[in-house]
Each structure stands twice: as structure tokens, then as C-alpha cells.
Amino acid sequence: MASLIDADDICHDFAFGLWRLWKNRNDVVFKGIYRQPLDILEAWKKSTGEYKASLAPDQEDHSLRMPKSIKVSDRMCTKWKRPRFRTIKINTDAAWCKDTLRMGVGWLGRDFAGLLQAAGGSGTGFSHSAAAAEASAIRFALLSCIDHGFDDIIIESDASTIILMLKKEILVDFSIECILDDIEVLAQKLRSVSFAFVPREGNRAAHSVAKYVFKEGRSFSWDCIGPEFLFNFLVAKDVNLSIRL
Template identity: 60%
Template sequence: MAMPNYAMSCFKLPIGVCRDLEKAIRNFWWRGSEQRKGVHWISWERLMKQKRVGGLGFRDIQCFNLAFLAKIGWRLIQNPGTLLATVLQEKYYPGKCFTEAGKGRNTSWGWKGIFYARKVLLHGLRWRVGDGAGINIREDPWFPRPSTFKVKPLVSLHATMVSELIDLETSSWKRDLILECFHQDDVGPILSIPLSKTGCRDRMVWHHNANGVYSVRSGYGVAMNLMENGDMGKKGRGSASDKPKNCYAWNLIWKLKLNSFALAGADFLSSWELFWTRVKGRDNAEEIMQEYAFGLWRLWKNRNEVVFNGVHRQPSELLEAWSRNISEFIDATLCEPVGKQPGSQSKIAPLDRGACRWKKPAFGILKVNTDASWCKTTLRTGVGWVCRDFAGLLQGAGGSGAALCHSAAVGEATTIRTALLACIDYGYDNVVIESDAKVIIQMIKHEIDLDFSIECILGDIEVLARRLRSVSFSYVPREGNAAAHSVAKFVFNEGREYGWDCIGPEFLFNILAQDVNLSIRI
């Protein structure tokens, strides 16, 4: 049936209208015909749950309506100079911003809907820190943790704005001040917020989208959570206690593209042949077949544990074991067994790494490989870079293991920025930057939307790149980035900053020799 999307994007529908629409949808799915009432085999509330938590994703009309109206509030915040924003401000919240507006008396039905939907917006709206000059430490939402995005410092903190927590000379957080004036659990998340080295303004973003822009889809998810928890001013619907644990499993299940009709009643060999014919033309057909085979093996092993041992495992545990088995197999195929006799053949054929090896740059160009090593528990990050010329000779290397980053992507972007700063310091003005972080390279090239959490670093990279005569960015597989990976791992373990000239560290020699096909080892 057609949904009144336009009406829902302008006004708040009465609850009775929302329930009538849901009733019509229920009758369509459960009734066999117009004359039969049908049996409702499962509660509609469960079917309306999102797919990632085990539901079928049927729309909750009331939450869908709120998600539409919240988008109007987002536009009022992002575009305060528009005609609609100007009229509403003068009428309902003069001298204030939309987030501080009150409901008022005798207001229009349209404003009441926008005001009610503001609850959805406030549970995902926060500041992305730039210079911190416009962000109040105690009152504004800037702390990168839901649901209020606010932090309460100790009473000993006399600073008011976030900019007072930033060292302007080094463009870094005042670590000692934060350690002294904030609770221990809040120190790590604050120090892991990336800061710009070249200057960046604060920006209001939507936390639940990577690009920081509000969408009805993400807003609907927030509205559903608020409705379940009772944060919309009414009794909550409740939710399963194991929801976070099973979200990963449900997401993978719904991403599967299966044709149950084609596989129903078929034997294994015919199903395997059908599967092979569909994937054999792809570039990564071998990887797909490996994952498929290990998945079948893991399911069979789990079946035997249930039947013979009575052991029942969660779907998330099976998926983790499946991923671990694939990683172990790939690692085994990339390494020759110790003690292998010359001329003997391995039972498992190694993968062809010729296309994945490090490649020399053209004459007159320096290639700088970058990589990061990140710990999810401590948020500590090791960033490493290695610079080589057209002959594969080391020109310089360095890194630092003292940085804090809230994600691996931030660490990878930080590494590229560190490498560019090193190129400027050493006078490398014609370089190629290589990284095994494909998403970061795509963001730098503007092939995909920027992640708001690292746009300060990406802005620095763009500014620093202009200071070089020629610079390009490219993606390289992990196998071709072993040198930078080893440096990142070393500085991470040491926990401090390192720098080497053309001599380089001893642990890097063998990797450099292997990349240029030299048989010399130390």
C-alpha cells in the first residue's frame, strides 16, 4: 500500500491514524482473503523490530513520522538563514537556536510536530571538535559517547570552552590538564578525538551516520530505540537483553543473498556446482570458495557438537570461529613450513603474491608506505612510514607509538598525515603515498563521502599535499606494505617516537631486501 510520506514529512500524524495504517498493513499480510480474518502467528511489535535485532523491519508508522519531522529540525540547524528557519525563529524562539526552543502556547500543529521530533534529533546531534572555540565543555554535546554526548569534569576544572583544553602551539590536547580534571573513564575518549594541525572549525554533526548528515533511515532507528526505552514520554515497549550481542550475527544473515527455491531439495554436489558456476567468473572467486567451504565445515562441526555433546553455541561465536579459520588458512598458505626440503611440494599451494609485492616507483619519485597498529582496548596507536627511491633503497623511516585514536581508520589517516609532515621536513617534494587502508585512500581522492570523525585529519592531508611539488595517493594490499607495518608494530610496542635515516633499523633490513628480490638476510 502507498504510504503518506509527504504528509508525514510535514505534520505529525495523530496516533489513531498511525494505528489504522499499521492495522491495514497487518491485515494485508495475515489475511488469506477479504472474507477471512487470518491468524496472527507472531506479535506485530516483534515484526516491527529492525532486522539487525531479529525483526522483519516493518515500519512503525509513528517512529517513521518522527524521523521525517526530525529532518526538518536538522535543516533548521544547518541552514538558519532560510525563509522557513527565519520565520519559525522569529515566531517561536526569538534570540535562541532550535535546540533551545520551547513548545510555546497556542502554537501551530506543524510546529508541535517539529518540536516533538526534536527528541529524536537531540539523541544523535553533537559537535565535531575543530578548534573548540564555540563548544562549551559542560553544556554542549561534544563527548563522543551516546546518548547525551556530554561530559561532567571535576570541580577543579576552571576552563569553560573546549579550546582551553587544546595546546595551540602543538595542536594537541593538554594531556596533563585532562588527566587532572576529568574522570579516568573519560580521559581516553577525549584524548582520542583527532585535532587539526592546520586549522579547522567546529561543526554540528549527526552521530549515527559516518558522513555526519542526518538521514530518515538513521533517525528512524533512533526513534525506535527511544520508543522501546520509554524516552518519548510514554511507557516503553522493552527490548531483548542480548540485543548488542546478536546485532552482528543478524546483520550478516540479512546480507546473505540466497535463493532458497533453487537450493531446496538439491543434493550437495549439484548445489556446489550451481554455486561454482555463479562465482567462477569473479576476480575473487577463490576467496569466495574458501569462505564458503569453511562456512559449511563450521556448520557441520557445530551440528556434531549439538548432537553428540549437547553443546549449543551462539551465532556470533560461530561467525567468529569461521572468520578465525579463514585467517589461519590464509596465513598458512602465505608461509612455507619450517624445515621444508628443497624441491619438495607443499600440500597446500601458496597464493600468487607477485601482484601483491611492493613495486618500485619511477625514476625521480620517492614512494612512502604508511601503516598503523591500533589497540581497541587502550586506544593506543602506532603510526609508521617508510620512504624508498626508484631502486628500492631506504631514504628514511619513522613513527610514533604514543598517539591515541578512537578507531583504526583514524590511526591510518593520522599515519598519512605524519608521513606528509615528514616529507616536508626532509625535503621530499615528489612522492607517492601508499597505504593498505583502502577506504582512507578513497576518501582522500573524494571517491566516497568523508567520515566526519576524521575530516580534520583529511583536511590537513589536503593542505599538506599542496606544499609538495607532486604527490599522489594509492592503495596497496597488505602483502605489499610489510615494511611500514613492521615499523608501526615496532613503535607501538616501544610506545615512543622514532626516526631513522638511510641506514634504517636492523629489523627492517630483511623486509626491504625481500621487496627488491635480494637473497641477502641478516
């Protein structure tokens, strides 16, 4: 009779096998890429091997091994910058609890004048890592953009490693490959999508949304009026405008 460890291994192998088949299906449908069965099997074995290696008991740190974040130079502007005309800039962020694995993902979209077009988030999800939560925030934002009819957008996030993966500048981490693939498929449904890193100081509005939905533990969607707690971030902090009441 198989032990519990053997049963876990079988479940992991089965799950990775299903995912590999789904990924190959997406490549065929959306990219026209056809792979040989042996190549798919090799990719499947590689994914399961990397996953099991990451759980090895002799590793002291089980967190994702990710490159160092992009450093903000003295000349890099830390304020939010307006997009070009007819483009919506989408800022995303995530709040994640290591103990409970709960996450909150938030986003907001602003136009060339810096005016809020829409915002939203969800505090009902779970994630195995902070990186997965950040990637999930981008995926959630793209789904919302499709719903709102935004088809020319810039996605900004302060998760530098995720942005580098989406821009194909570093290798994709296998543990969040499924989320990144979803993002790529969703992006193809829009006319124009680009991904950019923004320092945390320029992403505070999105961070406030992520914290809010995480605390409330439910989903929200706001129109151009927006919630009251966003006012200071949208007007006074991110864009650094002075206002007179």
C-alpha cells in the same frame, strides 16, 4: 541545573562548532572558497547529528560503517613496486589497540632503486578508531616528508577506504574529516603527491615499523641506514630480491 548528559551535548556541539569554523577558515585561506554563514551552520548541525546518531543505544555496532575493502585480484601484484625516477614512494601503516585506544604510526620512503631514504614513526598517540589511526599514519608521513625535503612522492597504504576518501572516490567519514583535511593541507605544501592502495603483502615493511614504535611507545626517525629489524622486509621480502653475503 543541566544534567551531565546535557553538559556532554553542549561540549560536543561546541567542539564541532570550533572544528567547522577552522575547516571553513582553511577553505578560505588555501582554496579561496567562501561559504555563507547559514551553510556553515547547516554543516555544523549535520556533523553533530551524525555523531549523536552513531552513539545511539539501539545500535549494536558502534564501529565505522565503511565500504568493503578493495579485493586483490589474482593478477594484482602483491609485492612492493618501485616508483619512477626522482620519486619517493612512502608506505604507511598503523597499529591500534581497541582496549587502550593507543596507536603506533609508521612510515618509510624508498626511491626508484628500492633503496631506503628515510623512515620513522611514533608510538605515543591515541586514536578513537582503526581508521583514524591509518589516516594519522599518512598525516605523520606527510609531515616527515616535509621535514626531509621530499617533494615528489607517492603515498601507499593498505587502508583502502582511507585512500578512496583521499582520492574523492567515496564520501568522507565525518569522524576522521579533520585528519583528512590536515592531509590535504599538508599535501599542498609539496610539489607532487598522489595516493595509492597497496595490498597488505606489499606493505609489510611499513607494518613492521608501526608495530615497533607501538611496542616501544616513543618516536623514532631513521636515515638511509635504517634499523636492523627492517632489513629482511626491505631486501628479502617486499622487493623479493636475492642477496649473497
